[in-house]
Amino acid sequence: MSRVVVTGIGVISAIGNNASENHNSLQKGGTGIGKAQFLNSKYAEELLFGEIKLSNEALLSRLKISVDSKLTRTELLAFVAFEEATKDAGLSKEELQDFETALLSATTVSGMVEMEAIYADANTNTEPSPFVSSYRSGAHTLQLAKAFGLRGYTDTINTACSSSANSIMQGARMLKAGKAKRAIVGGVDSLAKYTVNGFNSLQIFSDEITRPFDANRKGLNLGEGAAYLVLELEEDTVGKTIYGEVRGFGNSNDAYHPSSMSPEAVGVKGAINGALETADLQPFNISYVNAHGTGTENNDYTELHGMNQIFDVVPPFASTKSFTGHTLAAAGAIEAVYSLLNIHHQEMYPTLNWQTQMPEFEQKPLLDFVPNTEIKHVLSNSFGFGGNCSSLILSKV
């Protein structure tokens, strides 16, 4: 069966406005987590966030395409990463508009980032705000389709924090089954008062910079971002740069609790084993793991426990959420792009801010940047509440 390969990447996050800026920050080990400048929430003063260092106006000015409707921050981030990825892959206007080009995106907050507008439209307005059709999930995908003239299959997935791992998975599966010729896959979430208060109510925020896989971890920092990957079949990519192959994918539900993971790591193991199986690889083949690693008590224990049950020797692993914060529906796609950078540049990125060994385990995350190493297969984990666990394996071609 033909291989599904990545020919274009686009990413915007707290550590950079494009793939090369993100790559630079990953190599240098500088976190993007800090005080938020643009987030409109009282927690902007109290907590730390992985905010993108651009205002909505600055984001809009970066777009090549002109859009006649007013875009939400979620849509702006999606447009920036989408433009970068499709340009990187050299997709022509005709290719974008081909019936055989699919777009599979993901979001959790969607247009609810415009909270004043949604509140007014839902309660007091007698005239619609400019965002009146942007709030619900699917709106940003439709905006992309409209703006870029896409005429193929579109999908928007919401499985909370594993959303864009699932959109990548779905796109790769469509190509393998001959349901599309190319797919633009990824996801987006912007920092929003809605999700900030949601995660605060779950009491899983750290008041300091997150320390994934640390015994004294206190929780996560919320981030924002978008990433898209252009997937094509290997035989259609003559002369193109190939970042890697989407080789394996697994999806499993933990079926334990609406917002926490089972101590047995049922979903984690199901997702990783599923990815290994579809990739036709053994655990020892994995060179590096981009962990979900949210820095919460529950996730980091369960994830490492699950990995210990699968791997005889747990491969080097790190959580790049210590750079970006937790970008929710964008996390799977951003971390897939980072995994492709691992492969493309043959290097490993560390976990920042780690200090203390977790007493339950022997392993600690990778703490330093490792250049010039052999990376063949990267496992990228994404777990969300609702029990949604997904893993991808990205491989060197």
Added chain:
Amino acid sequence: MMFIKDLTCISPQKTIQEEFFGTEPIIYTGSQLKAVEPSYAEIPRSQLRRMGKSNRMATGAAMPLLEKWKTDGIIIGTTDGGMEDCHRFLNQIVKFEEGTLTPTNFVQGSPSSPAGGLALMSKNSGYNNTHSNKGLSFENCLMDADLLFIEGRAKRLMVGCVEEISQAQYKIETLAGFIKQEEISTNKLIGCGTAGAVNGEGAAMFVVDFENDGAIAEIVDSEMISCPILNDLTLKVKLLLERNGLGVADIDALMLGYSGDSNSDYWYDDFAKQLFPQTGILSFKNLFGETPSASSFATWFAANLVNGKPVPPMAVQKSVSGELKTVLIYNHYQGNQHGFVLVRGV
């Protein structure tokens, strides 16, 4: 593509009690067609009280199927699932000025909540996904299921959609011009000549199988397009028919998403005229109302009709001659997202 082994539906009609076919449908006046809910006797009362409406309807429709059939995964489509909870949480943020809030509404307000909840209740740790793509969510579920069957990773799946009317989203849709302003009785909805649709809600759930072994109906294939011109629609449908070895004459009836919206119903007129001038036409939104997952209700309806259930006279827009075996559902959401589902008797 796949075979429907079993199906349930909670809708504004009495579809959950099996009294719907062969009896007079409920006629509504006004723009909110609320679901006729069952007693939910099988859900423990303590759990039921805590559930938002989408979770309740998804559970009520899907759990009897999940108890009866072993499935390899759960795929749900929803856009307005949990919307009432979502706005409750949003209102709390405003009211308490971002004070200490309880997470229940936040967690239940996620569209992924029904699929996760069903996995939890049925102890199903298999494949689990939620498509939240407005008017194409059900078509997305079908693609997802089809892929799992092609890959050999599943033999039987739970697939379906749930949508709820929330007063906040209703207000937002009203402001956007998508809800009918005047009160019209649903038996006069189609062709009424005014702007806007009437809102529906419910859950349509299907046990789908790779093999036709005592199936009720077949979902043959599906297609979609966003922001098309009429010619794109025609091209897509020709592709859909061609790859299934079918011609225009093989379609016994179109099931069209006429919503009574004078701003967007012309799509159905033009589509039928251009490609299917001789074909009978059925409607469903004058029974079930408009929802982002409307095509899931249409599929439930069509599957029953091709399985021999009597056609409710209210659904006949242009009479269907002969046997009803193959139905092409064409539905668009607010003029932007257009989807096709092909349903056939077995």
